[in-house]
Each structure stands twice: as structure tokens, then as C-alpha cells.
Amino acid sequence: MTTSTNHSARGKQPSADSVDRIDCRLYEPPRHAGYESVRSFSPEDIRKRNRRSALRLLYPRRLLSRADIAKLSGISKSSASDIVSALLEDGLIREECVKQKHGPGKPAVAFQLAADARQIIIVDLSNEHKLVGALTNLVGDIQQRIELHVEQITTDDVLALVGRLRDTADAPLLGIGLSSPGIVDGQGTVHAAPNLGWHNVPLGDMVEDLYGIPTRVDNNANVAALGEWQFVxxxxxxxxxxxxxxxxxxxxxxxxxxxxxxxxxxxxxxxxxxxxxxxxxxxxxxxxxxxxxxxxxxxxxxxxxxxxxxxxxxxxxxxxxxxxxxxxxxxxxxxxxxxxxxxxxxxxxxxxxxxxxxxxxxxxxxxxxxxxxxxxxxxxxxxxxxxxxxxxxx
Structure with missing residues (x-):
């Protein structure tokens, strides 16, 4: 078994393996009619929804003021101000520059997503003889890449590679994403991956139970399609x-x-x-x-x-x-x-x-x-x- 590692320092010029300055929006699956009406929302639910709405507006590298966030998300200015303060405290956004304002009054401070505030572990199982792992920031810049060459991928190999990437993280981890060939259900189980010799493997649960980090598993061709679609x-x-x-x-x-x-x-x-x-x-x-x-x-x-x-x-x-x-x-x-x-x-x-x-x-x-x-x-x-x-x- 052999490994190769490629490092790219955070905050420096991305390597050839990084994806930089991609203008994209987050993928959002469709919701069925009446989704919002089947449940009532508590004040905490509303705060979380408004917080996510603000982050989505700022994603990936958009500059917005408090007033912009309030207007675009449809929430009050006071709520927008509270959300911005909380996101600043969590380190998820930063003051990037001052937006020029014409006429009287103070100029508006603009905010931007702090892309390096969180990291994500990604493992690609597309090649049955080679695992590819990456540590990325929130906008997909690859900060570390590890290739693990094996005779045949096993779940132990996946768990070990996730552990290696976790140990090199220098920011809080947002989650883990695994892309596998074959039929993968919405609960993270690989039902059939003939090239790996896998049947009904609860890969998502195995990783999440071991490391305590939210984990999702997707079909590799589906997420590759998503990557190309969002990039192009x-x-x-x-x-x-x-x-x-x-x-x-x-x-x-x-x-x-x-x-x-x-x-x-x-x-x-x-x-x-x-x-x-x-x-x-x-x-x-x-x-x-x-x-x-x-x-x-x-x-x-x-x-x-x-x-x-x-x-x-x-x-x-x-x-x-x-x-x-x-x-x-x-x-x-x-x-x-x-x-x-x-x-x-x-x-x-x-x-x-x-x-x-x-x-x-x-x-x-x-x-x-x-x-x-x-x-x-x-x-x-x-x-x-x-x-x-x-x-x-x-």
C-alpha cells in the first residue's frame, strides 16, 4: 500500500489541484408542494433559517451589507444585524471592505463569507485501487490531497483516510462527504457497488459513528455531474x-x-x-x-x-x-x-x-x-x- 500527499497552505496561492474563484450557487434539491406548511416554526427555527439564508446570499464570495442581507432575504434590518453579529462571532463571515455610498450618511460596511473558517473532508472511491482524499475549505479550494493506493478498497481504508485528513485539519470541520460508485441511497448506505465488492454497506453510519462528524455519501457520477454543472x-x-x-x-x-x-x-x-x-x-x-x-x-x-x-x-x-x-x-x-x-x-x-x-x-x-x-x-x-x-x- 502506498500513499502520496500534496499540501497547499491555507491563505496562500492555491495549487493546481485547487478550485479557485468559482462563481456558483449551492445545490438545493426540490421540495414537495406544501413542505413549509406541514410544520410550525419556533423562534429558534426561524433564527436558524434566517442565518442559513444570509450565508447562502454571501456564498461563495459575494460582498453584502447588513441592509443588502435584509432586503434580499426579506427579513427585518434588526434581524439582519443580529444575524451578522452572530456570524462574525462564529468566524463564518468577515468585514471585507467599505462599500461606497453616495449622498449623506455613513458608508455601509460589507461582509463576505470567511471561506477558510470551516473545512470539509472529501473521499472519492471512484477507482477501486486508489482512494483520493481531500481537505477543502467552504468554497471547494483543496488545501490538502492524499492518494492511498490499495489492492482493493475496503471500509477500513476509508475510515483510515478520513482519520488522516481529520488529524491534519486546522479549522473546525463542517462535515464529511464520500463519493462511491454504485447505488447509494439517501441514508448513506451503498446498496450495490460491484467494482468494490460491496453490498448493503452502511458507509455513512460507519464513518459518522467513529468520528462524530456529520457524514453524507453520494453516487460518484452524480456529484461529479454536480461539480461540472456548478462550475460551467x-x-x-x-x-x-x-x-x-x-x-x-x-x-x-x-x-x-x-x-x-x-x-x-x-x-x-x-x-x-x-x-x-x-x-x-x-x-x-x-x-x-x-x-x-x-x-x-x-x-x-x-x-x-x-x-x-x-x-x-x-x-x-x-x-x-x-x-x-x-x-x-x-x-x-x-x-x-x-x-x-x-x-x-x-x-x-x-x-x-x-x-x-x-x-x-x-x-x-x-x-x-x-x-x-x-x-x-x-x-x-x-x-x-x-x-x-x-x-x-x-
Missing amino acids: DLTSNLAYIRLARGVGAGTIVNGCIVEGSRFAAGEIGHVVVDEQGTMCRCGKRGCLETLTSVERLRARIEADPSQRERIITQAGASLGRVLSLMIAMNDIDDVVIDGDHEIIDDLFLQSAQFSINEHINEELFGRISVRYPRLGNRSSIFGECMATVGDHLR
């Missing part, structure tokens, strides 16, 4: 496709992650594309995974390097046909494909894009954008950070 375009409907040993997808539609009633939305790897195709590990023939997973493609290319172009082109076309249905069902306009660039290269993306545009009605959907992730290998980390922060400011 908050108005698009986006599909994020992760190709590794398996094939998974995360989808953002109308600003919401599509999870499904069984938390299995995006599990497209075992959709049968070729009934006469290769046997899949799931027991069926010709699943999308057998045609497009990086592991399968690499093996086929190594067996006959002269056929590389044909293999990559056919794989991209197969993925494009499946994605054309997702696009038509969800009105997707931004497709992100992520995978090892030795295999998932420009030829693969071009083939996928050509196939998509061949199989959809361009008059309805136009020509669909197909691209690499702008955040590179940070998509899951950044998305998980945003989801974790959102838990506390929603």
Missing part, C-alpha cells in the same frame, strides 16, 4: 458519463440531480446494446459496459493494436446511441465524458458526438455539446464539497 453552466441540463471498469452516469435536469425512486438513475452500464455481443459479468450479453468500459477497451487494443482506431470509433458510437435516448428523455444539452485519456480520447468523443447527432432530431435538440470535464479529476471532489456545504446552509 448553472442553466444547462447536463449528463456526466464516467467510463472506468464500469460505466455510470449522473444527470442534472432543471437544476436537480436525477436519482430515481431506487437511487439507480444513471446505471446505464448494463443496458444491452448488442444481444449477440460479449458476455458481461452481470450474466447478460452485449451490455454497454462490454463495449465501452476502459478496462475492456484497453484489453482489446492490447490484443490487436492495429485495430485501435476501429475499436475506439465503434465504442464511441455505441455510447452515443445510448446517450441519444437520455438526451431525448431529459432534454440534455451538455454531455461530459470522463475516463482515462489514453483510451477516452478525442477520437472517442468525436465518434460519440457524431453518433448522438445521427440519432436525435436536430430540429428539436440542436447539435449537442460533448466534452471532457473542465474540472478534470476534481469533479467529484468539488461536487461533493458543494453537496456537503449545501446540507448545512439549506
Whole structure:
């Protein structure tokens, strides 16, 4: 087992692994009609809600005065002043500058989120042989990154990496976010992650019980989609496709992650594309995974390097046909494909894009954008950070 560590000092210029100056808003899942009316609110509930509203307005790096916060949140000026005082005392905001004011009267003092006031532990389990852990601030800047190389990820590995990151934190911890492949429910249980050999693993409870820190667990493709969506375009409907040993997808539609009633939305790897195709590990023939997973493609290319172009082109076309249905069902306009660039290269993306545009009605959907992730290998980390922060400011 080997590890590698990358440090970035707080308050200094972020490293190449950091995500800096990203203008985004926090992800907020939809609430059903009548959500607010099913319960009454105590004065303490109202104070907490107003406090979260103020923090959301300031997130991620917005400058606002007390009067701005009162006006934008719809609360009284005295309540806004009390909230600002409490947030200053907690160190969550700071006086950043004086806003210029025209006319008589004192200039208004502006406030900004203190991004380094809290830290978040993120662990990405996307690669079954490598755990990636990060310590971030409130806006996703990576302050420390640790990679743990193992034969096969176990829950003990996850617990140990969380502990290492906790021990290096130099600010109070807001929470822990874990991104796992497979089917993950809303309670933090990984119901099925074949690549990890996991079934019904209560990962969130295991971490939270050991460390006493609020913990959430998400599907890795879902949070990667969230990261790309918040970083690039908050108005698009986006599909994020992760190709590794398996094939998974995360989808953002109308600003919401599509999870499904069984938390299995995006599990497209075992959709049968070729009934006469290769046997899949799931027991069926010709699943999308057998045609497009990086592991399968690499093996086929190594067996006959002269056929590389044909293999990559056919794989991209197969993925494009499946994605054309997702696009038509969800009105997707931004497709992100992520995978090892030795295999998932420009030829693969071009083939996928050509196939998509061949199989959809361009008059309805136009020509669909197909691209690499702008955040590179940070998509899951950044998305998980945003989801974790959102838990506390929603």
C-alpha cells in the first residue's frame, strides 16, 4: 500500500489541484408542494433559517451589507444585524471592505463569507485501487490531497483516510462527504457497488459513528455531474458519463440531480446494446459496459493494436446511441465524458458526438455539446464539497 500527499497552505496561492474563484450557487434539491406548511416554526427555527439564508446570499464570495442581507432575504434590518453579529462571532463571515455610498450618511460596511473558517473532508472511491482524499475549505479550494493506493478498497481504508485528513485539519470541520460508485441511497448506505465488492454497506453510519462528524455519501457520477454543472453552466441540463471498469452516469435536469425512486438513475452500464455481443459479468450479453468500459477497451487494443482506431470509433458510437435516448428523455444539452485519456480520447468523443447527432432530431435538440470535464479529476471532489456545504446552509 502506498500513499502520496500534496499540501497547499491555507491563505496562500492555491495549487493546481485547487478550485479557485468559482462563481456558483449551492445545490438545493426540490421540495414537495406544501413542505413549509406541514410544520410550525419556533423562534429558534426561524433564527436558524434566517442565518442559513444570509450565508447562502454571501456564498461563495459575494460582498453584502447588513441592509443588502435584509432586503434580499426579506427579513427585518434588526434581524439582519443580529444575524451578522452572530456570524462574525462564529468566524463564518468577515468585514471585507467599505462599500461606497453616495449622498449623506455613513458608508455601509460589507461582509463576505470567511471561506477558510470551516473545512470539509472529501473521499472519492471512484477507482477501486486508489482512494483520493481531500481537505477543502467552504468554497471547494483543496488545501490538502492524499492518494492511498490499495489492492482493493475496503471500509477500513476509508475510515483510515478520513482519520488522516481529520488529524491534519486546522479549522473546525463542517462535515464529511464520500463519493462511491454504485447505488447509494439517501441514508448513506451503498446498496450495490460491484467494482468494490460491496453490498448493503452502511458507509455513512460507519464513518459518522467513529468520528462524530456529520457524514453524507453520494453516487460518484452524480456529484461529479454536480461539480461540472456548478462550475460551467448553472442553466444547462447536463449528463456526466464516467467510463472506468464500469460505466455510470449522473444527470442534472432543471437544476436537480436525477436519482430515481431506487437511487439507480444513471446505471446505464448494463443496458444491452448488442444481444449477440460479449458476455458481461452481470450474466447478460452485449451490455454497454462490454463495449465501452476502459478496462475492456484497453484489453482489446492490447490484443490487436492495429485495430485501435476501429475499436475506439465503434465504442464511441455505441455510447452515443445510448446517450441519444437520455438526451431525448431529459432534454440534455451538455454531455461530459470522463475516463482515462489514453483510451477516452478525442477520437472517442468525436465518434460519440457524431453518433448522438445521427440519432436525435436536430430540429428539436440542436447539435449537442460533448466534452471532457473542465474540472478534470476534481469533479467529484468539488461536487461533493458543494453537496456537503449545501446540507448545512439549506
